[in-house]
Amino acid sequence: MTTSSTKRVRLSQPAKDVLWSESGGHCQNxxxxxxxxxxxxxxxxxxxxHIIPASTNGPRATEGADLTETERADPTNILVLCPTCHTMIDKGPSQYPAEILRRWKERSQQARAIAFGVPVFASRAEARAAIEPLLGANRAVFQLYGPLDDVFDDTRADQWSRHxxxxVIPNNRTLLRFLQSNRGFLTASEKETVDIFAIHVQQLEERHLEGTWTPGSTRFPEEIESIMKGDT
Incomplete structure (x- = not known):
């Protein structure tokens, strides 16, 4: 019996530089x-x-059997890990499927964006001016297509899911980054609101991107609509 394998494509130095920068020099688990x-x-x-292995008979290979050699070597398919975590994910591929590893990578990218890719504003007013358009766009989507009690409209539901x-999800991510990077401007009660909003953002993504529908999910905190309005 023979097993197939895929020739390992060597990563270029620029690709390695991108991965190191993305990880911030820390294990992405x-x-x-x-x-x-x-x-x-x-x-x-x-x-x-590798999330999907370089060889066709490695850990998680069946999850990406159609990937080419070049796609397997693409930085989007690679995590930066410590030796212990690298060994752990490859020895337990059923516990660490590609979906989980891609989520690790995305969370690391988001952490880097919060740390380095989001402006720290000069005042509450400046911060409010930056987040208002995002809140307005999300508000419009909800008013047009948001779920209503006792209304079961498939067309409306489909539009809601798409928007x-x-x-909403991209805007939420940007909002959360802005708020977390400018946390010093927030009052104590506003910080509590942002912490609740962070949970809401995560659960909304789990529902609409991963299909995880957990009963009792955190609702959007209405206080976000007026956050950073006025001076402290």
Whole structure:
């Protein structure tokens, strides 16, 4: 019996630079996040871990059997992990399917964006001016297509689902980054509102992007609509 394999494509140095920058030099497993800058014999301890393996008989291979050699070597298919986490995901592929690993990568990208890719505004007024258009766009989507009690309209529901994915979720991510990066401007009660909003954002994404419908999900906190209005 023979097994097929795929020739491993070497990553270019620019691709490696992108991955290192994306990880911020930390393990991209959100439950680990160990600093990978430690050097051993003049080499850092980071390892490049494929989500879908380079070979067609590696861990999680069946989840991406149609990927080409080039696609398997693309940075979007690779995580930066510590040696322990790399070993863990490859020895337990059923516990760590591609979906979970892609979520790790996305969360790491979001953390980097919060740390370095979002402006810190000069005042509450400036911050409010930046978030108002995002709130307005989301508000319009909800008013036009949002769920209504005792109204079961398939067309409205389909429009809602589409606009949540195309508009509301991206806007929510940007809103959350703006609010978290400018947390110093928030009052104590506003910080509590943002923390609730963060849970709502996560659960909304789980419902509409992953199909995880958990009863009792956190509703959108209405206080977000007026956040950062006025001086503290």
């Amino acid at each position: 959100p439950g680990c996040r160990v600093d990978l800058h430690a050097f051993v014999d003049q080499a850092h301890v980071a390892e490049l871990a 949540v994915v195309d508009t």
